[in-house]
Amino acid sequence: MTIKLFLSQTDNRPMYLQIMAQIKQKVMVGDWLTGFHLPSIRELAASTGVSVITVKRAYLELEREGVIVTQQGKGSFIAQTDNMQTKLQDEELDQLLTQVAEQARQMGLDEPATVQRLQQVYQRMLKK
Amino acid sequence: MNDIAIQLNDVSKAFKYFALKNVDLTLPTGQIMGFVGANGAGKSTTIRIIMGLMQADQGKVNVLGRTLPYEQANLKQEVGYSSEEMRLYGAKNLGWHMQFIKSIYPSWDDNYAKALLNRFDLNTEQKIKQFSKGQHIKAQLLLVLARKPKLLVLDEPTTGLDPVARQEVMNELALILQDEQRTVLFSSHNTADVEKISDQITFIDRGRIIDSNDKETFLENWRRINIELPSDHEMLPMGHVIHVEQQGRIASMVSNQFTPSILQACQQQNIRVNSVDNMTLEEIFLTSVMHRRQGEQK
Amino acid sequence: MNINPAMISRLFIKDWQLIQRYMLMYIGLGALSIFLMSVKNGTAYYTGVVMLITVLIGASAHVVFVSIVIERKEHQMSFIMGLPINVTDYTLSKLLGGLVAYLLCWTPIVLTLLLVIGFSDMPNGMIPMALITALEILLATTLLLCVAIVFEQEAVTIVVMVALNLLFNLFLFSVGQMPEINMHITSDTPVFNATVFGIIGVELLSILLLLVATTYYKSRKACFF
Known part of the structure; x- marks a missing residue:
C-alpha cells in the first residue's frame, strides 16, 4: 500500500512539521495503531515527492517525541504507549492553548483575565 | 561503492564576458541536489564541466x-544527461530514438520505458517535430530515465x-529516490520544484557558489523576524542578521544563522518581536543573491 | 587514443538512417542522368552531364549539411554529446561515416557511368577523365566534411562549398587542357598514362591526408565545447 499524505506548499509550517502532523493525525483518528509498520523513509519520500532528508527529519522528531520507534534493520513502528491517541490530542490542545495564552499576554491580559475570557467563549459556544 | 557522486574542487573557467570562479561542490551518493541560479548564473557551464563536455581552466572534477x-x-x-537546449x-519518431538509445545502453528497461510512455502520455509513432515543447522535454527525459543511470544530471528539466x-x-x-544508490543533480530557476524534492541545495550567482547545504539546515538557519522598535531611530546592526528593512518603528530583519540569541539581543535592546517566520526557498534565494551582490559592490 | 568502434558504427547507422531516403533518390537521379548521356542527342548528352555533376555535388552537400551542420544548428548534437563518446569518436563517426554514406551513393553512380561509357557508343577514352572528375568530387566532399567538423560554422562551410564548386570548374578546364588527357578522350580505348595515374594518385592521397589531419587535430581536444 502506498501511503498518502496531504501536504501543502502554502502551509506556513516547514514540510517536516506537516509530515509529523499528518502522521500524528493518522494515529489520533485510529488509522494507524500501535505496532503499525511505517513505510521506509525512501518509500515515503518517493510516494510524496518530498526529499529523503525531510522525511528523515520528521521520523527523527517523531521518535524523539515517542510517537514512533525505529529498530535497526526492521524499520519504524507506531510506538507502544498507553493512550497514544489521547496523548496526541492533549498535545495538540496544549499547543493551541499556548498560542491563545501568548496572544493574550501580548494584549496585556493577566492570567485570571485570560481564564475569564476563555470561560466566556466556552459558555457562548454551549449556548449555540 | 563511492560515497560521493560528484566532487568539484576549486573549479574555475573564464570566458570573455563571464567567469565561473572557484566552484566547490559535493553531492553524496543517493541524494538529490537542486542547483538554483538565475539565467546566466553559471548553472549550465558547471553542468557541462561535470559531464566532461567542457574543460575547466583549473580545479579538479571527479564524478x-x-x-x-x-x-x-x-x-x-x-x-x-539532458539539457534545456538539447x-x-x-x-524521426520517439520509437526510433528509443531503439537508438537501447542499442547503446544495456541497462535499458523496456517495461519501465512502457510505463513512462503511459505516465508521460507520449506516442512512439508520432514524429518528434509534431511534439509540443512539453512532449519534447518529456520524450528526452524518458530516453534518459528508461536506462536507469546511476547518476542523473538534468539541466533545467522542468523549464517550459x-x-x-x-x-x-x-x-x-x-x-x-527509492534506490539509495542513485543520485540526481538538477538545475532550475524554479525554487518551488527544488524546495520540495531536494536533499541538497546549492545557490549559484554570477559564476560563484553563494551557498550550498542540506535543505533542512538551509530552512532551519533562515528566519524572517518581524519586530517593533522602541523608537524610529535607525536600528543598530545585529549579529547573524544580514538584511534589515525599517519604516518608522516597524522593521523586518532576516537572519541566515538563526539562533535564540538574536531574540535575547532584541529583548536587551527593548525590541518587541512580533513573529519569527520560516522563509520559503525563493525568499532565501533572493535574499542571498541580494546580500551577496551588495557585498560585491562595497 | 581511446576510440569506441561500436559507438562509432552506431552513430554512423543513425546518420545513415537520417539521410538514407535522400541518398537513394540521388542514386535514382544519377541513373537518369547517365541514361540521358547515353541517348544519341547532343542536348540530352549535355543535360545528362550537367545533371550528373549536380547530383554528385548535391549529394555531397546533403551529407555534410544534414549530418554535421544542421545537427549542430538544431542542437541534436547536444543530445549526441551526452552519449558515451569522446571528441575523437564523434569526429571519426562524422568523417568516416559521412564518407561511407557518400560513397554508398557515389560508388553505384560512378560504376554505372563507367559501365555505360564502356558498353555504349560513347568513346571509351572518356573513362579516365570521368574517373578523375568523380574523384575530384569525392575529394571536395572530404574537404567539405573536414571544414564542417573543424570550423563548426555554417557560414564557413557554405563559403567553402561555393569556392569548391568554382574550383571544380577550374579543375575540369585545366585537366581538359592537358594534352596527355584531351588527345585520348575521343579514342576508342581508355588510355591510362602517367598523367592520369598521377592525378588519381594525388586525389586519393589528398583524401587520406585530410582524414588523418582532421582526426589528429580533433583528437587533441579533450572536450566538445
Missing part, C-alpha cells in the same frame, strides 16, 4: 570516481513545462 574530462566516454555510460531528430507535465516529471524524479 562517480572518474576524472573529468578525460574519462568522459566511460562516465557517460553511467550518467543520464533537441531530438524532428524527422506546463504544471501538469511538471508534476509528472517531478513525480518520476521522486520515484528514483
